[in-house]
Every structure is written in structure tokens, then in C-alpha cells.
Amino acid sequence: MTFLDNSRWDGKIFIDGWTEGSGAAQDVLEPATGKALGRYGLATAEDVKRAAAVAAEAQHAWAAKRPEERAAVLRRAGQLWEEHAEEIQDWIVRESGGIGPKAALETHIAANECYEAAALPSHPAGEVLTSNEDRWSFARRRPAGVVSVIAPFNFPLILSIRSVAPALALGNSVLLKPDPRTAVCGGVTLMRVFEEAGLPSGVLSLLPGGADVGTAVVEAQEVHVVSFTGSTAAGRAVGETAARHLKRAHLELGGNNALIVLPGADLAKAASAGAFGSFMHQGQICMTTGRHFVHESLYEEYVAALTEKAEHLPVGDPASGQVALGPIIDERQLKRIHAIVEDSVLAGGRLAAGGTHEGLFYRPTVLADLTPENRAFSDEIFGPVAPVTKFSDIDEVVRLVNANEYGLSVGILGDVGTAMKIADRVNSGKVHINEQTVSDEANAPFGGVGASGTGSRLGGATANIEAFTELQWLTMRPEIADYPF
Structure with missing residues (x-):
């Protein structure tokens, strides 16, 4: 059985294990030939509700793991991208229509994203603040909770993993909605890598689907942060929905x-x-x-x-x-x-x-x-x-x-x-x-202004920690303070 053997995921989504989606299964089409390469499962809004509840429950135990344990999963994921690069690249070529060097770039960056993310669990998680009171005062970073990642078809692996890896490393659980046109190389491959890397079940869910699923992964009450990459028109809709629900949305959109x-x-x-x-x-x-x-x-x-x-x-x-x-x-x-x-x-x-x-x-x-x-x-x-x-x-x-x-x-x-x-x-x-416009590295902040995005940045420790954690103020006194009431 190969790493991406169809029998494991054929017609299925992933919520606490490979399972039938509530939507009808769809063919994986090769744009160059029109041939069907397999079938993937389609999720529905009801599947999203179930996945969000599972993710919220699994997130607490995942965040409580020792930093070295989370780091080990990310390092192993990086190794798996390298070990199975040839098979994954073949799917990228056939499903996304990319040439071989483009597919090789995707698996290379996917590994680097995981290696970079493996350093995040042991990164300093806050700072000691001065205070005018007789107390210790801290600002500390804590996991956001459940993060939804919505990724496009064009660089399906890179544009999924660059959010999934740091979000997981920082103690979050993730709902991943890849574009249905590239559900295998932008979804199944990530699910298989983290499954083999030892990620606890429920921490990452795979939910291919259309606009209804995209809306659902934003609206789910358990979700606190949304990372979206796609067109400006779709990004506006995601941003509007997230704003109504008072959620942070990191929007990486179009460009001219x-x-x-x-x-x-x-x-x-x-x-x-x-x-x-x-x-x-x-x-x-x-x-x-x-x-x-x-x-x-x-x-x-x-x-x-x-x-x-x-x-x-x-x-x-x-x-x-x-x-x-x-x-x-x-x-x-x-x-x-x-x-x-x-x-x-x-x-x-x-x-x-x-x-x-x-x-x-x-x-x-x-x-x-x-x-x-x-x-x-x-x-x-x-x-x-x-x-x-x-x-x-x-x-x-x-x-x-x-x-x-x-x-x-x-x-x-x-x-x-x-x-x-x-x-x-x-x-x-x-x-x-003295370079053209296309460039990306796992340790570099990435994002645009104007209609290209909300100014949020992904990539590098500082940007990723800002994107996928919440900042909490914590104070401590040696004994209960005196108050005038």
C-alpha cells in the first residue's frame, strides 16, 4: 500500500478518522486530460459542526502537551514530506496541472514550513512587564483554540501547510477546507502526513466543500481565528462573515x-x-x-x-x-x-x-x-x-x-x-x-495591503505567533491585595 493509496481516503473526509462525508463524493479530475484520478468526499455544514465540536475537545489535550511533544510531531511531518515527496509531487502535477519543478517546490516548502513550525512550541511565550503595583505582571501568549484554514487551488499544498503547521505547533486544532479542485494535494496529503506523524485524532479535520462549507467553518462557534487565501471577492465575504461573529480573519488575497x-x-x-x-x-x-x-x-x-x-x-x-x-x-x-x-x-x-x-x-x-x-x-x-x-x-x-x-x-x-x-x-x-514578483520562504512574513489583504502576515515566528495565539495579561501577588471596600 502506498502512502496516498486511494483505498484509505476514497470518497471520504476526515473527522476524528476517515469517514463518509454527508455530501456526495466527487471525482478528482486531471485538468490536462479530463481523466478521473480517484474520488474525494464532500463535507456539508453539518459535518463542519461535528468537526468543530471534536476539534474544540481535542484542542485542550493537544495544547497541554509538552512543547517537545508538539515539536516532535512537526519535525516528523517535515521528514514525511521529504520521504514521500515523489508520490506527493505526482499528485500535484496531475491534480493541479503544475509542472514537475513547481511540484518539487511545494513539497520542499511544505517540509520547511513544518521544520520552522517545530521551533514555535519552545519559543518564548510572552514577556515580563513592569508594574506600579506590588505584583508581578506578565503578557503571555496562549493558543487561539480552533483555527479554520481555507486554501485555494493554485499552490494547494503550500497555501494550506503555511497556516496549518504553525497553528498546530502553537497548540491549536485546525479545520482545513481545501479547494475541491485540489482536495488531494491540498488536503488528503496533509491529513496523511500528520496522521503518520502522530498528531492526535481530532486535532486536524479535512473538510472539502463549496461556499456553504466555507461559510460554516467561519461561523462555527468553536472557531476563533480564520486563515483564508484566495480571491479578493471571496476574501471580502469571509472577512464580513468573520467580523459579524467578532472573529479574527487573516486574509491573503489577490494581486496585480x-x-x-x-x-x-x-x-x-x-x-x-x-x-x-x-x-x-x-x-x-x-x-x-x-x-x-x-x-x-x-x-x-x-x-x-x-x-x-x-x-x-x-x-x-x-x-x-x-x-x-x-x-x-x-x-x-x-x-x-x-x-x-x-x-x-x-x-x-x-x-x-x-x-x-x-x-x-x-x-x-x-x-x-x-x-x-x-x-x-x-x-x-x-x-x-x-x-x-x-x-x-x-x-x-x-x-x-x-x-x-x-x-x-x-x-x-x-x-x-x-x-x-x-x-x-x-x-x-x-x-x-533585482528579482521578479514571485517569491516565498517559510521564515519570511507574507501578506499584502489594499485589496491584497488585511495587512496580516503569515511566515516567521513573530508573524505566526501573532496570527495564531491570543495575548493574555496575567498578574500575581504573594498574598491577597487590600481593597478599600
Whole structure:
């Protein structure tokens, strides 16, 4: 029996053990071929209620375990990601449509997330405060309780584990709702890893489902913190629901990220960076380069170089050969991408490359001569499309970058001194100088501003402790205080 053998989880969810979900089981579909790879169970709101009650009960015993015991589970989980990487990567390739290197990145970061989280149980849990009273005064961190994690389809493993691992390490229990399109690599794999790592039953539940399940994991009275990664529209709904129930919601949302190519930048390297930023995983990344701002002195050469890259990148089934781009996740997403491209050309954009597709395989596309009013400039496309606009001076490019509701990631290529000045003026949760916009590490804070999120950060000890614990004030006296009543 393999680590992810279908017979264990076929048609099931996980609540205190593998069990039938109340919803009808669904096929796991391979977007590249349309083939069914297996079946996963669908949860309902009633399943969520049961899982939340189980999680609340299990959380107390889990939080009471010695720090070294919780750390050991996280370390073992990290080892399991490495030991079973090949099998898990195959599922990522086939279920999410990612190429092999992207799948390898996911298992690598998953292991690192667990290793980083393994240090959290022994991290200082508070501080000693001064007091004007004759007492000791402390601020201490305590587990939030039950945490709901809602994760998307595009990097299903990374975008689940980056919240699940630190939340568990800090003594919380977790309700995990992966996107149904990637319920195996974004859900079953995590459940199997932590099951084998020795996590007590009930501490982690797997609840694939639609919007009704998403609402339920936010509204459940046992849940105190929600960690959501997904579209801005869905994130607004999650945030509104959480606010009504007075719950903290950490929202990592969309992005329309800018890559700035400064005068004098190495053209070949800039075009390579731009192609990677826009076309990696078919552009289905919140950090994807959605706007290329190129100085007028390099503009035409850059468009030509990027077009050359786009025209020679192989597109196809990532499970059947070496390709640079795989399929779009589904027909609905492909139609949206193509509509934006067609609208942008009709509005005056120049189609320099791509703009066509066969089935779910969309060609890398370059759109030039765009204005801020063009849909390809203003919208998050979430597809393999590189919109290019020229600028003449630093003030102009800063205005262009900031003329957008999103604020997740900015890359600046060229002179470091100029780039540093720009970095101080752009509204963005992340800035990468002489790198493109797509980057993530387990120990680095991750998050955006504006429509890209609530400003919350995940990643690194400080951010994760802030995200998944509550701060409590505790005082102590040697004897009962005297009062005037």
C-alpha cells in the first residue's frame, strides 16, 4: 500500500478518522486530460459542526502537551514530506496541472514550513512587564483554540501547510477546507502526513466543500481565528462573515503585481525574469507579474525579447513530458482569461504573442501598449498573460504602480540605488530588488495591503505567533491585595 493509496481516503473526509462525508463524493479530475484520478468526499455544514465540536475537545489535550511533544510531531511531518515527496509531487502535477519543478517546490516548502513550525512550541511565550503595583505582571501568549484554514487551488499544498503547521505547533486544532479542485494535494496529503506523524485524532479535520462549507467553518462557534487565501471577492465575504461573529480573519488575497524595468537594466535577464514572473504555473499565482512597466529607452526591445520567450515556451501535459506551462485549472477560469485578452485587444492593446488555446492549454501571451484604463492593466488575470506598459521617469512609474487597488508584490530590475528610492514609495507588502514578483520562504512574513489583504502576515515566528495565539495579561501577588471596600 502506498502512502496516498486511494483505498484509505476514497470518497471520504476526515473527522476524528476517515469517514463518509454527508455530501456526495466527487471525482478528482486531471485538468490536462479530463481523466478521473480517484474520488474525494464532500463535507456539508453539518459535518463542519461535528468537526468543530471534536476539534474544540481535542484542542485542550493537544495544547497541554509538552512543547517537545508538539515539536516532535512537526519535525516528523517535515521528514514525511521529504520521504514521500515523489508520490506527493505526482499528485500535484496531475491534480493541479503544475509542472514537475513547481511540484518539487511545494513539497520542499511544505517540509520547511513544518521544520520552522517545530521551533514555535519552545519559543518564548510572552514577556515580563513592569508594574506600579506590588505584583508581578506578565503578557503571555496562549493558543487561539480552533483555527479554520481555507486554501485555494493554485499552490494547494503550500497555501494550506503555511497556516496549518504553525497553528498546530502553537497548540491549536485546525479545520482545513481545501479547494475541491485540489482536495488531494491540498488536503488528503496533509491529513496523511500528520496522521503518520502522530498528531492526535481530532486535532486536524479535512473538510472539502463549496461556499456553504466555507461559510460554516467561519461561523462555527468553536472557531476563533480564520486563515483564508484566495480571491479578493471571496476574501471580502469571509472577512464580513468573520467580523459579524467578532472573529479574527487573516486574509491573503489577490494581486496585480508590478515588475519595473529601469533604464540600463540587462535586457536578456529582465526578459527572463519577466517571463518567469508572468508564465510560471500558467500565471495562476497571487504573486504573478500582472503589469510590466518598462522604461521607454528599453520598451520595444523588451517587448520583442519577452515575445521571443513566450513563443518558444512549450505548453502541454506536465505528466507526459518536459513542458514549461501546463493546463489552466478549469474551463471557467480559461474563459475568463481569454475574455480579458480579447477585451484588451479591442480596447487598443497590441497582441504581441499568444492569445490562443487548445483545450485548457493557453499559450503564453504578451500584450503591449496598454493604458491604465485597459482591463488587462487593471484586473488580476490569473493566467499566463504579460501586460506591458512604458514609462518615462520615476515619478510616473510610482504613480502607475500605485494606481491599482492591489498591493501584494513588486519587483524592480536595474540600478539598486534607484530601486531603493522606488521601494520607499510603492504600496506593497513585498518588494524584491533585482528579482521578479514571485517569491516565498517559510521564515519570511507574507501578506499584502489594499485589496491584497488585511495587512496580516503569515511566515516567521513573530508573524505566526501573532496570527495564531491570543495575548493574555496575567498578574500575581504573594498574598491577597487590600481593597478599600
